[in-house]
Amino acid sequence: MFGGLVNDFQSTREDGGGKVYFDTAKFDPFWAMVQDLDVPIYFHPRYAVPKDLEPGTKYGDRKHLLGAAVQFYLDLSFHLCAMCSSGVFDRFPKVQIVAGHLGEKWVLKIVRPKLMFTSIPFNIWRACHWYNNPNKKGSRPSKEDYKYYFTHNVHTTTSGNYSTPGLKFCIEELGVERCLYAIGNTHFPIFCLGGG
Secondary structure, three states, X not given: OOOEXXXXXEEEOOOOOEEEOOOOHHXXXXXXXXXXXXOOEEEEOOOOOHXXXXXXXXXXXXXXXXXXXXXXXXXXXXXXXXXXXXXXXHHOOOOOEEEHHHHHOOHHHOOOHHHOXXXXXOOHHHHHHHHOOHHHHOOOOOOOOHHHHHHHOEEEEXXXXXXXXXXXXXXXXXXXXXXXXXXXXXXXXXHXXXXX
């Protein structure tokens, strides 16, 4: 199988301090080609850009949150939600994206945030409930809700998140066909891979 790999966002400007995300119409030619080629695109998290590390910014004052423990899943979860809600998958319904690390924990927040060591205070039920509100539904950019796109356009992998309960939950919530086995994170000693 062939596919592509992109960073969570792309850096812009000469100093690398700007960011662009793949959910904007600017990337429609990219998504059209991805759909024509019928290849998946893997979204991989990345470290914050220098401007996000300046004092007074989200991570500038909280550098202990950088990296895989928190920053990766917060930032990539935002991008996954943006992809699902922006209309990209309506314009390009055959596009498939892959999010590693069990969907950057987003899937685990769908219904059972208690599975997460660190979870944010919402889940996909709540997001869909709000997003499907009649007052919102008429003006939202996408035709469907988050759950729909996560079960039609997004795959997850086990790479970098070796939680057996998390994997079981992803299989239960998204379907086994949406969960891919992968390994590639060299940051975990073998004794950490016991699951659970």
